[in-house]
Amino acid sequence: MTVHETRTRHGDSKRGDASDGAVLAESVGGRLSRVDGPAKITGAAKYAVEQQLDGLSHAVLVESTIAAGRVRSIDTAAAESAPGVLLVLTPDNVLRLNTATDWLGTPPPDAPYCPLARDITFSGQHVAAVVAERFEQAVAAAALVKVSYDETPAIVDLDDPKAGDGIPIDTMTKEWGDAQAAFASAPVRICAAYNTPREYQTPMEPHGLIAQWQGDRLTVWEPSQWLDGMARTYAEWFGVPFENVRLVSPYIGGGFGSKAFAYGYSAVAAIAAKMLGRPVKLAVTRPQTFTAYGGRAATRQTVALGADAEGRIQSIVHRGVNETSVDGMWVEPLGSVTSIMYATPNFSSRQNVVRVNTVVPGALRAPGENPSAFGIESAIDELAYEAGIDPLEIRLRNYAEQDPEAKKPWSTRQLREAFAAGAEAFGWSKRNPQPRSMRDGNQLIGWGVAAGTYPVRRAYGEAMVRILADGSVEVESSSIDMGQGTYTILAQTAAEVVGVPAENVVVKLGDSRYPRAGVTGGSRLAGVMTGAVHKAASAALDQLVGLAISDPNSPFHALQANTLVVANGHIRSPRGDGPEVSIAELLGSVGREQIEAMGDTMPANSTADDRYKNYTTIATALSHTEGDYSRHSWCAHFIEVRVDEDFGTVRVSRVVSALDSGRLYNPKLAESQWKGGIIMGIGQALLEEGIVDRRHGRIVNNNLADYLIATNADIPDIEVISVGIPDLHSSVLGGKGVGELGIVGVAPAIANAVFHATGKRVRDLPITLEKLI
Amino acid sequence: MTSKTPIHLTINGHRHELEVEPRVTLLDALRDHLGLTGTKKGCDQGQCGACTVHVDGQRVLACLTLAAQAEGRAVTTIEGLAESDGTLHAVQAAFLEQDAFQCGYCTPGQIMSAVACIREGRAGSDDEIREYMAGNLCRCGAYPHIVAAVRQAALEVAS
DSSP states (O other), X not given: OEEEEOXXXXXXXXBOOOTTSOOBTTSTTSOOOOTTHHXXXXXXXXXXXXXXXXXXXXXXXXXXXXSSEEEEEXXXXXXXXXXXXXXXXXTTTSOOEEXXXXXXXXXXXXXXXXXXXXXXXXXTOEEEEEEESSHHHHHHHHTTOEEEEEEOOOOOSXXXXXXXXXXXOGGGOEEESOHHHHHHTOSEEEEEEEEEOOBOOOOSSOOEEEEEEETTEEXXXXXXXXXXXXXXXXXXXXTOOGGGEEEEOSOOSOOTTTTSSOOHHHHHHHHHHHHHTSOEEEEOOTGGGGTSSOOBOOEEEEEEEEEOTTOOEEXXXXXXXXXXXXXXXXXXXXXTTTTTSBOOSOEEEEEEEEEOSSOOOOOOSSTTHHHHHHHHHHHHHHHHHHHTOOHHHHHHHTBOSSOTTTOOOBSOOTHHHHHHHHHHHHTGGGOOOSTTOEEETTEEEEEEEEEEEEEOOBOOOEEEEEEETTSOEEEEOXXXXXXXXXXXXXXXXXXXXXXXXXXGEEEEESBTTSSOOOOSOTTOHHHHHHHHHHHHHHHHXXXXXXXXXXXXXXXXXXXXXXXXXEETTEEEOTTSOSOXXXXXXXXXXXXXXXXXXXXXXXXXXOOXXXXXXXXXXSTTOBOTTSTTOBOEEEEXXXXXXXXXXXXXXXXXXXXXXXXXXXXXXXXXXXXXXXXXXXXXXXXXXXXXXXXXXXXXXXXXXXXXXXXXXXXXXXXXXXXXXXXXXXXXXXXXXXXXXXXTGGGTXXXXXXXXHHHHHHSOOOOBSSOOGGGTO | OOSOEEEEEEETXXXXXXXXXXXXXXXXXXIIISOOTTSOOSOSSSSSOTTEEEETTEXXXXXXXXXXXGTTSEEEOGGGTSOTTXXXXXXXXXXXXXXXXXXXSSHHHHHXXXXXXXXXXXXXXXXHHHHHXXXXXXXXXXXXXXXXXXXXXXXXXXX
């Protein structure tokens, strides 16, 4: 359980500087500093695997060193006799589990699940584990486990001649008009291939867990983007009731899509804890984080654009491929932005997936939209140059006034406003379109623009709100805060609805014993949970006012008022007559310890089964085009690069981004998330690439010194501008997604800027110096 | 290797006696043996800066320092930065005000690095701050706000 009280600290601004100029920092829309901040800056915040338990033992994984084949034998003798060793787990002695339902809700096959592999399908697969009294003993003993293999040839990546064309994914096919014919007859045409490499989430907190059994009850302390989904997995693995599993995830040190599931190592730790009858901690090492779960799949796209002489698109033909694993399926939807960004009468998009010997890829910030935007937003820049039209102008000329795919109006689309605000702040009108037209000494300067988008993913939420005897308010939810600001915005929501200062609200998150919540992914949590808390808090307020009006012992009883006002923790008549008493005084006079209200946004006729499915799978999530509207966040990035003419090194020197996430619940925190996405996008464009050793099918740069992410010295000042307006079709309080939007479109904006600087079009991320010299 | 050795560590002004193996790092001694989990393990191989602490006032990576190497030296961790009455260090207050973090996992290391960066006289300009804070990775991407926080705290420390 984690509790955060909102306290105003020295230096905090009580009043926000939102555009209307009057939003209190602690109201929804105000710039309240993060309420979990004091714990994080003092070291008091205890993350999941930092729990100190008596009798804790330590597990260390042993991974395969081949990419394909079979384990012939595992010699555990030396490890078993090493000091402190309690257990060596191999495929031979590990407890068999049930296969669990997947995140989509697909019923599992009736087959056992073994998290330690005998058949090897990728390098870095878990084959054994050593549990010892102390961490250092487990590390030393794991090095003594000797695994021998019968190796078979591996398909190392998409470029492997054995990889083939892959499997067509029919659900990704989107067609309207006659795209091939329209392309063939278009007067202006471009066609190019765009590639993105394997990329990794690399949250600063490595994955891991502590598992503890008490009888048939399991407690797991594990960083989690989805407590209830992961609790379901553990329950099904071990065949115990869902209620017997408690997931605790007080803080999450970054996830970026990678912490929503219980993975193989999670099963290993829980099995070891069961077999040993004592708590086991398993901390995945940094190198192991590159194969213990999947990063973003490598992708290949071709984009063909046909336009008339004025640059109006007549046809888009798009083909995409992403890699997946030998026995798992990951589809990175590469046509997701291609099909909605621009108006076109003719469109065709298809996608294949190709099986290679890798861990099954997974979600990394804006899966699908991110590589999709790299393709289409690079391609339209190429079309602009082919047609001799300004890259910003060609985007406006092809502006989609409605969703071209769903043929529905946008709920809100402030993209034109984003282009205008970004261009103005950046100074786009001063741009000379000619490549290599700007320089500063030996640095070539380029300006690029690209747009981004992310769908509004909606689901149902649930929350408990209590008004306590002392007049404070408590919010409970099994949702989580991995830095997006959940603790803070839920405190703001409850404070505003009930009418108390935010510092009187305590928000409790990160424990599956609380009211349930679906996945924190797809930028959906803030919209879902502010809606649920708003509803629960409104119900609690109604109860409070009802008591004050009708209870014979209430000081308001004689007033015969229809309603009362609650503000700043005090209750009064809206007419100004009668008393003004604090919430605590009222509850005291009517003899109530607390008022509590559960609120959920599920349809009224939902069954218990519906609710369980909603919170533990994504089967009930609502489509962004459900009903009458198509709902998306939008953004436009304007980026300046400086390229050293001799060495080809690229530096991003200026970023202005204008973004439409609808209404912002807390602009201070939303701006931080946007900037974080943009910074991750700068790393993606210039640095990030999982490099495969083609001899062994192994990721060779599996550490933070060789897999380069942006450092402080790589990042200039970044200006973000909010152009959103409240969108009540997207969420109860009018917000759209924030977390994933910022990264979408950054890489193509940088590639476009590099072209403007150098005249060289790099279509293969990352844009490293050897591609420019 | 596995026999334990008594060592004495002075951490945040408090003296601790520990029986640990010689191979135990300062990072694991802090986190697993003393329960001081404010110092974070991000890579355990000296690449990310999350474990930055001060030893005799210098910033060091606790994951690349054996606990025994800290014997007889003054170790300061994030838990020892605020005053005993809870008053935050200027760098801590600036991190909160500037929203210089999101998930918070790199934050203790960033703050310890920032305190040292200012003390080293390397917070004279934004570019200098970026360079001398570049050893502390932040995947949430709080860098511009970290620069703003260090700039603000440097001015406060100087006055």
